[in-house]
Amino acid sequence: MPETKLPTPDAAAYAAARAHQNQLTKPTGSLGMLEDVACRFAGWQGRAVPRPPKAAITVFAADHGVTAEGVSAYPSAVTAEMVKNFAAGGAAICVLARQHGARLEVVDVGVASPLPALSGVVSARVAPGTRNLARTAAMTEAEVDAALEAGRAAARRAVDAGAGVLVAGEMGIGNTTPSAALICHFCALPPEAVVGRGTGVDDAALLLKTRVVTQALARLPAGADARAVLAEVGGLEIAAMAGFYLEGARLGMPSVVDGFIAAAAALAACAMAPGLEHWLLASHRSQETGHQAALARLGLAPMVDLGLRLGEGSGAALVLPLIASALQLHAGMATFASAGVTDKA
Numbered sequence: 057m058p059e060t061k062l063p064t065p066d067a068a069a070y071a072a073a074r075a076h077q078n079q080l081t082k083p084t085g086s087l088g089m090l091e092d093v094a095c096r097f098a099g100w101q102g103r104a105v106p107r108p109p110k111a112a113i114t115v116f117a118a119d120h121g122v123t124a125e126g127v128s129a130y131p132s133a134v135t136a137e138m139v140k141n142f143a144a145g146g147a148a149i150c151v152l153a154r155q156h157g158a159r160l161e162v163v164d165v166g167v168a169s170p171l172p173a174l175s176g177v178v179s180a181r182v183a184p185g186t187r188n189l190a191r192t193a194a195m196t197e198a199e200v201d202a203a204l205e206a207g208r209a210a211a212r213r214a215v216d217a218g219a220g221v222l223v224a225g226e227m228g229i230g231n232t233t234p235s236a237a238l239i240c241h242f243c244a245l246p247p248e249a250v251v252g253r254g255t256g257v258d259d260a261a262l263l264l265k266t267r268v269v270t271q272a273l274a275r276l277p278a279g280a281d282a283r284a285v286l287a288e289v290g291g292l293e294i295a296a297m298a299g300f301y302l303e304g305a306r307l308g309m310p311s312v313v314d315g316f317i318a319a320a321a322a323l324a325a326c327a328m329a330p331g332l333e334h335w336l337l338a339s340h341r342s343q344e345t346g347h348q349a350a351l352a353r354l355g356l357a358p359m360v361d362l363g364l365r366l367g368e369g370s371g372a373a374l375v376l377p378l379i380a381s382a383l384q385l386h387a388g389m390a391t392f393a394s395a396g397v398t399d400k401a
């Protein structure tokens with residue numbers, strides 16, 4: 057895969073936005089992270105007062121051979137069933153996308169069972185799920201490249217549709233296992249610090265999942281590059297999300313990183329294109345073990361902690377109103393000078 061050359065956010069617009077924030081009628085810094093969000097959008101849009109962006113949400117769906125080990129509380133069949141639920145508008149992310157007027161697209165990058173043509177679902181199937189990473193490489197590097205490209209193409213569609221902020225969500229029974237392996241690798245953390253209960257596995261399955269991740273990581277050759285790491289222990293939807301973030305940033309578009317799986321994809325993408333993290337915003341802190349460490353490694357602070365562990369891009373969709381408020385406050389508040397309020401001494 058060719059090296060992705062990324063633009064850098066506009067430092068002058070960021071600085072102008074920060075100076076503007078400091079003139080608004082509030083104690084300096086009192087709007088906390090909302091101030092940072094407004095300034096970061098200024099840098100992304102190259103204007104001191106950024107425009108409220110339209111959001112586009114893409115949910116990548118795929119299956120995982122590792123479910124054969126018993127690492128999830130739900131059967132693989134749920135992945136395909138949920139894709140049908142997305143198409144019917146009944147999933148959580150459908151409700152949130154409707155609420156916020158966001159474009160929603162679902163991309164099948166590798167659901168195990170063939171799906172009928174469904175409205176709002178793009179077929180970009182690379183393989184009928186990954187192979188069982190407990191025993192063998194999850195994918196070939198050619199499959200990783202195809203999944204990355206499926207993600208890139210989805211980002212281009214979202215940007216072409218007029219999006220100013222991108223959200224990648226996912227649906228894939230079993231995908232917290234490859235995500236944990238990726239986070240262990242990219243954060244240099246032991247599985248015990250990263251592997252969590254996913255959809256809600258019991259203590260025995262948690263132990264088994266931790267062992268599976270340990271064994272899979274042991275196969276990684278020293279110095280493996282991000283593509284090789286994704287091939288060995290990753291997932292099709294995870295690689296697609298990485299491609300989505302990379303292409304978004306290449307086009308000068310920020311992405312809101314959702315939960316645990318999204319953080320794993322972002323880490324892989326950052327390893328492919330250092331500087332990508334400057335185009336990312338973290339929505340929330342997931343309940344999944346190891347998520348905080350992954351965000352810290354990305355240099356991102358979550359906007360909210362609501363005890364979420366759903367995926368689908370739901371956490372990112374939930375912070376869209378906060379992003380909108382951050383930009384409205386930035387553009388609409390009076391300054392100390394305009395309101396005749398005395399600034400600090």
Ligand SMILES: O=C(O)c1ccc[n+]([C@@H]2O[C@H](COP(=O)([O-])O)[C@@H](O)[C@H]2O)c1
Pocket residue numbers: 127128129130226227228229230231232233253254255256257314315316317318342343344364365366367368
């Ligand atoms: O986003 C998260 O932080 C998150 C945490 C735990 C589980 N999930 C979702 O649950 C599924 C993976 O869980 P599991 O137990 O099957 O590995 C997958 O469809 C994810 O969207 C998502």
Ligand SMILES: Cc1cc2nc[nH]c2cc1C
Pocket residue numbers: 130134138226227228255366367368
């Ligand atoms: C029902 C269900 C919905 C989901 N959405 C994202 N991951 C999920 C996992 C399950 C099991």
